[in-house]
Amino acid sequence: MNLNYRQIRKQFSDIGLAYFMFSAAAMAAQFLAVLLFRLMGWDSLLGTTGSVLLSMGGMYLVGFPVYLFFIRRVPVQPEPEGGREAFPLSRAVVCLVVSIGVMQAGNLFSRVLLALVSALLDRELFNPVDDILGQENLVVMVLFTAVVAPVFEEIMFRKLLIDRIRNYGDRAVILVSGITFGLFHGNFYQFFYAWGLGMILAYVYLRTGKVKHTILLHMCINIQGSVISTLLLQLSRYTWVADVLVMVYSLLIFSVAVAGAVLAVCLWKRRKFLRGPEELPAARILPTAFGNVGMALFLGACLWQFWINMK
Secondary structure, eight states, X not given: OOOOHHHHHHHHHHHHHHHHHHHHHHHHHHHHHHHHHXXXXXXXGOSHHHHHHHHHIIIIIIIHHHHHHHHTTSOOOOOOTTOOOOOOHHHHHHHHHHHHHHHHHHHHHHHHHHHHHHHHHTSOOOOHHHHHTTTSOHHHXXXXXXXXXXXXXXXXXXXXXXTTTGGGOHHHHXXXXXXXXXXXXXXXXHHHHXXXXXXXXXXXXXXXXXXXXXXHHHHHHHIIIIIHHHHHHHHTTTOHHHHHHHHHHHHHHHHHHHHHHHHHHHHGGGOOOOOOTTOOOGGGHHHHHHSSXXXXXXXXXXXXXXXXXXX
């Protein structure tokens, strides 16, 4: 099969441009909002909660409409026949357990990498996510991480992305969805586990064809990883009982993560990858998907955020 790589790269470039314009619009909106607040003397509102709300507004009220404008210019590709499967509750629970296992493995790798880089640079680097946990308003945390973020992110990185790259095969779809989702988080500490989670959610969307399943899974994962952790950290300020709950919860998550890693290995042979009419060879997936102007712009914007968050 002779593939038109130039046309395929153009398709990915247009997709990358949509993500770049999202990032640029969101960052511009946040910068202007902060500038306005400071000019008006409202610096006291720019605490942790205020910053999160500004970030939400910049991304989803400004960036997302801009993203929609550009991504809709990229044609949707037909869904192959025979790809959809039932998604009963038992399968959803298995996916959740596997996701926790993959995320904890990615988180461990990130922290080891952080420690190594800190030693090489001879200065301590901090995880920006850890800085927020325990300081965030719980209502805002629930709204952002358990409701708003899962809905918008699944629409952006599963529904709207996957529907436009199905022709290139499930392997390419899963890899591209995972990497772009990891890059979107804007820091090395979340990149690896977000990459792994993104690939799992991409697989679920491919097999079910319904983004509602990935949204619900994403909500459960964020509640487990952010909301409950924040609640326990805040409670630990007032009672020693919360410290005990933190230890019990940590042990529970560790056990689930180990079970998830084992399940991931056991279920690997049962995976179902469909070939696309323009199936990309494994060695050509990354060069074709990311070796273009649009994706290079998106990658540059993400790496700039990575660098900012390393300071």
